[in-house]
Amino acid sequence: MAQLHVRKNPTQPSSSVSHSLHSQKPKKQALTTAMVSQYGIKYAVHIITNHFGPLVAKVCDCLLKKGPLPLREIVRYTELSETLVRNCLLVLIQHNCLQPFLLEEEGGFGEVNKVSSLYMVLFDNVLHRVRFSKFMAIVSQEFNKLCVDLIETLLQHGRLSSEQIFDGFRDSSSSGGMEALQENIHKLVMARYVERCPISEPFLALPSEEEAAPARRRGAKSAKVFLEPETLEQRVLAAAVPPEGMRFSFELNPEIGADREKAENSSTGDKRKRDALESGTDGGFVDKQVVLWRVNCEEFTRRLRHKICIEIVRTRLDDEAATVFTAMLNASRSEEKKIKTASSVPLSENSIYAEVIKSEKGRNMTLDYVISVLVGLSSSPPFVRVVDNSYSIDYKHIIEVAQTDEVESIVYKKYGKDAYRMFRLLSKTGRFLETDKVSVTPHTLVGVGLDSLSTVGLANIGISDSIFVEKKETANILSKMWQGDYLQMEKLVAGPTQFLLWKVNMINLRERVLDDMFHASLNLSLRVAYELEQQKEILHLGVDGPMKEKYEKLKKVRFLLESSRMKLDDAIMIFHDF
Amino acid sequence: MFSQSPSCRYLLSSFYLRVPAFCTGCLSGEYCNYSFFLFGSYIWCVEDDTKEPDFNSTNPASWSHGYVAPEAHQGIVSSSTYIFDVLSAGMSRLQGPSSLKRKRPELNSPVQSLTEHERILYDVIRSKQDIGIWTRDMKKEAKLPDNVVNKSLKALQVKNLIKEVVNIQNKGRKHFMATEFEPSKEISGGAWYLEGSLDTEFIESLRQLCKRQIEKKGVATLEEVTDLINSYPAFNVDVTKQQIEEILRTLIWDNAIMEVKSNGMGEFASIPFGKVCYRYVSKGGLGGEPRAGALASIPCGVCPRISRCTPDGVISPKTCVYYQKWLDF
Numbered sequence: 001m002a003q004l005h006v007r008k009n010p011t012q013p014s015s016s017v018s019h020s021l022h023s024q025k026p027k028k029q030a031l032t033t034a035m036v037s038q039y040g041i042k043y044a045v046h047i048i049t050n051h052f053g054p055l056v057a058k059v060c061d062c063l064l065k066k067g068p069l070p071l072r073e074i075v076r077y078t079e080l081s082e083t084l085v086r087n088c089l090l091v092l093i094q095h096n097c098l099q100p101f102l103l104e105e106e107g108g109f110g111e112v113n114k115v116s117s118l119y120m121v122l123f124d125n126v127l128h129r130v131r132f133s134k135f136m137a138i139v140s141q142e143f144n145k146l147c148v149d150l151i152e153t154l155l156q157h158g159r160l161s162s163e164q165i166f167d168g169f170r171d172s173s174s175s176g177g178m179e180a181l182q183e184n185i186h187k188l189v190m191a192r193y194v195e196r197c198p199i200s201e202p203f204l205a206l207p208s209e210e211e212a213a214p215a216r217r218r219g220a221k222s223a224k225v226f227l228e229p230e231t232l233e234q235r236v237l238a239a240a241v242p243p244e245g246m247r248f249s250f251e252l253n254p255e256i257g258a259d260r261e262k263a264e265n266s267s268t269g270d271k272r273k274r275d276a277l278e279s280g281t282d283g284g285f286v287d288k289q290v291v292l293w294r295v296n297c298e299e300f301t302r303r304l305r306h307k308i309c310i311e312i313v314r315t316r317l318d319d320e321a322a323t324v325f326t327a328m329l330n331a332s333r334s335e336e337k338k339i340k341t342a343s344s345v346p347l348s349e350n351s352i353y354a355e356v357i358k359s360e361k362g363r364n365m366t367l368d369y370v371i372s373v374l375v376g377l378s379s380s381p382p383f384v385r386v387v388d389n390s391y392s393i394d395y396k397h398i399i400e401v402a403q404t405d406e407v408e409s410i411v412y413k414k415y416g417k418d419a420y421r422m423f424r425l426l427s428k429t430g431r432f433l434e435t436d437k438v439s440v441t442p443h444t445l446v447g448v449g450l451d452s453l454s455t456v457g458l459a460n461i462g463i464s465d466s467i468f469v470e471k472k473e474t475a476n477i478l479s480k481m482w483q484g485d486y487l488q489m490e491k492l493v494a495g496p497t498q499f500l501l502w503k504v505n506m507i508n509l510r511e512r513v514l515d516d517m518f519h520a521s522l523n524l525s526l527r528v529a530y531e532l533e534q535q536k537e538i539l540h541l542g543v544d545g546p547m548k549e550k551y552e553k554l555k556k557v558r559f560l561l562e563s564s565r566m567k568l569d570d571a572i573m574i575f576h577d578f
Numbered sequence: 579m580f581s582q583s584p585s586c587r588y589l590l591s592s593f594y595l596r597v598p599a600f601c602t603g604c605l606s607g608e609y610c611n612y613s614f615f616l617f618g619s620y621i622w623c624v625e626d627d628t629k630e631p632d633f634n635s636t637n638p639a640s641w642s643h644g645y646v647a648p649e650a651h652q653g654i655v656s657s658s659t660y661i662f663d664v665l666s667a668g669m670s671r672l673q674g675p676s677s678l679k680r681k682r683p684e685l686n687s688p689v690q691s692l693t694e695h696e697r698i699l700y701d702v703i704r705s706k707q708d709i710g711i712w713t714r715d716m717k718k719e720a721k722l723p724d725n726v727v728n729k730s731l732k733a734l735q736v737k738n739l740i741k742e743v744v745n746i747q748n749k750g751r752k753h754f755m756a757t758e759f760e761p762s763k764e765i766s767g768g769a770w771y772l773e774g775s776l777d778t779e780f781i782e783s784l785r786q787l788c789k790r791q792i793e794k795k796g797v798a799t800l801e802e803v804t805d806l807i808n809s810y811p812a813f814n815v816d817v818t819k820q821q822i823e824e825i826l827r828t829l830i831w832d833n834a835i836m837e838v839k840s841n842g843m844g845e846f847a848s849i850p851f852g853k854v855c856y857r858y859v860s861k862g863g864l865g866g867e868p869r870a871g872a873l874a875s876i877p878c879g880v881c882p883r884i885s886r887c888t889p890d891g892v893i894s895p896k897t898c899v900y901y902q903k904w905l906d907f
Contacts, residue, residue: 372843375841379846406873406874410874410879412868424832468770468776469776470776520878523878524876526889526894527895561905564872568872
């Protein structure tokens with residue numbers, strides 16, 4: 001990972017900056033943000049419109065389409081007044097959907113380096129807004145009602161200082177006094193469900209010579225590590241995150257009442273931030289006295305990923321496997337630092353067993369039985385990898401299995417059973433196959449995992465021969481899938497004859513399916529709004545008599561639409577977040 | 579299907595045969611706990627397989643004393659007919675290897691009574707052995723006028739010396755072969771083809787049988803499946819390992835079974851370590867659809883017009899006909 005130069009005080013140039021002045025070639029910061037698909041943007045803008053109205057949505061749309069921009073550019077593109085844009089940005093910051101940052105760029109030809117203040121929409125956090133109910137459900141399973149209320153308050157307000165939280169619960173009967181409130185916040189922080197807000201305006205310095213050098217030059221071994229360049233978004237987020245120790249530290253203060261009164265005389269964090277933004281110069285500076293808290297979406301996303309993985313294991317294997325798998329997740333949970341983790345830390349049989357017997361379902365399992373379940377989990381499809389008697393969860397594979405299932409089920413529904421077979425043949429083979437005659441087809445799916453294919457082939461078997469469908473029909477189905485962008489096709493001309501070669505490009509297809517999912521989610525949400533309108537009309541007319549039936553039906557319709565949207569959101573997470 | 583004539587039923591009874599078959603009606607879902615009998619071309623479930631069916635009764639339900647015919651299985655009686663038909667059709671074809679042997683021309687064969695033109699043509703066709711020849715190529719090679727060729731072809735067919743065969747590579751072309759040869763794999767398409775077309779019924783029945791065997795065992799090797807299929811009473815000829823392998827591969831693409839390597843433990847205990855075998859995929863799979871994913875469960879996921887659907891366009895979620903259908907309950 002490229003190291004980041006995060007400067008505590010951006011007004012003082014770092015040594016790397018002054019050094020870069022003498023370099024010959026002007027260096028540019030890579031402004032690559034993670035690509036958001038067309039309907040991803042539309043869906044995010046739709047969410048923002050629903051929650052904060054069209055003006056904030058306009059600013060969000062502009063930033064999602066153009067990437068990070070300085071204030072004046074946003075004003076120019078949106079054609080809104082500067083004050084209005086500022087306010088929209090503040091709303092987005094308050095709700096954790098926007099991250100301002102300072103970017104250092106080379107001045108060029110002996111000029112001093114420029115530092116510009118940019119605003120970047122956090123696409124993931126916008127999507128998280130539809131998952132708040134899922135977050136609350138997780139908290140309600142693990143904590144008491146007060147914790148659920150606390151999370152709800154934080155989700156509603158985006159970010160709050162401790163004082164603001166206490167104020168909100170002052171008159172609440174469920175709070176049980178300031179002490180209980182503090183204790184519960186502490187519990188949530190310890191469980192990493194609540195965190196300190198990131199640095200308000202982190203500084204991204206120019207990469208040093210070494211970092212700017214292409215990864216390949218550093219030799220084959222290190223090149224592997226550097227293959228995937230970090231996006232600007234990742235760099236900004238990494239720079240903004242408070243140090244681990246700070247991020248989850250909440251000090252219990254027995255004299256909170258006295259402190260609170262003092263704080264009342266001073267400005268709140270929110271006010272301070274507003275001042276900082278308005279002055280436009282010192283955004284990176286945060287008053288250390290006022291700590292802002294927010295819900296840690298990352299942790300919730302991890303928990304949701306765990307839940308989805310458990311369900312995949314349960315449907316593919318059985319309840320016992322799911323119990324052991326859950327124990328593995330719990331045992332390795334504290335070590336997880338990222339969302340997109342390929343695998344968990346390795347766990348010994350004994351540590352897994354110790355976790356298994358903690359659960360009610362696992363209490364009647366013997367060690368031998370747990371080991372046999374682990375063997376089942378590590379055989380095909382391998383959800384767990386075994387190295388030297390240590391077991392680690394193969395998240396990457398589980399998520400890939402889930403993605404493949406989703407794509408294949410669409411193919412089945414859209415193009416039928418024969419198409420499903422052809423698609424599976426092509427996707428498992430992973431390379432071009434001819435419609436009916438191919439020199440080599442996969443003979444054996446070797447290995448405990450199905451992903452490695454040996455090509456000890458049977459000669460002269462093509463797609464139609466492999467799946468027993470007439471050649472004409474095969475060509476027909478394949479071209480339909482190709483027209484629908486589910487397959488890649490290449491024409492091979494050899495003299496007078498022309499061969500058609502087909503392939504599944506899973507990487508492109510995943511992106512395409514994700515875009516379809518955003519589109520479908522947007523549609524579901526629009527339809528819900530439409531049904532709600534109708535419901536309002538009925539309510540206006542009164543729900544008695546003949547209208548009652550219609551009203552009940554509308555309720556059912558809404559339920560179906562909403563639950564479909566939530567399920568689809570799980571799938572979006574499988575394709576986008578995990 | 580029930581209105582069989584008494585003589586026909588008599589015939590059925592003479593074919594009475596207990597066979598480890600399976601209920602075709604249940605293939606797509608749960609398995610029937612009843613026993614199955616094969617009566618002539620029928621397979622159905624009976625409650626008590628120790629009693630002989632009473633074929634003299636005009637009531638089909640009493641052909642077996644214990645015949646239960648639960649509602650769910652009524653359809654099987656008719657739908658399963660294909661199983662036996664297909665098996666017997668397939669088997670007779672699979673007895674092929676013996677029929678593939680060249681027949682010795684009889685002593686008083688009609689070859690001796692051929693005209694000169696017929697003889698030239700016959701030699702050309704016969705020289706192509708099991709590949710046969712297209713009429714146009716034949717005309718070129720024999721260097722005979724069209725009308726003579728056509729006339730001679732007819733004569734040779736009447737004398738049963740040549741036959742017309744379907745060339746899988748080009749079904750539109752008239753293709754002839756000497757009767758003593760059976761079309762080669764290139765011409766016939768191989769074991770899975772019958773008269774130039776894919777023998778889908780035969781393939782399907784084999785697929786079902788293989789799947790059933792793997793399901794019963796949980797995990798099985800290719801050799802085990804082949805042996806089991808070949809030990810079927812109805813299968814009095816051998817199906818090759820390669821054929822079964824081809825069938826199993828289609829089951830993999832169906833997600834009905836998966837190919838795994840034995841680790842020598844648990845369910846693989848009876849299979850040597852490292853040996854490739856096939857495991858039944860317990861949920862979903864053959865006959866049934868794969869579990870519908872989140873996107874496939876809603877109209878947008880399979881919508882043919884999704885690319886033209888926009889929030890305020892002619893096609894929109896508000897006006898969508900598929901939504902209308904989906905939400906109409």
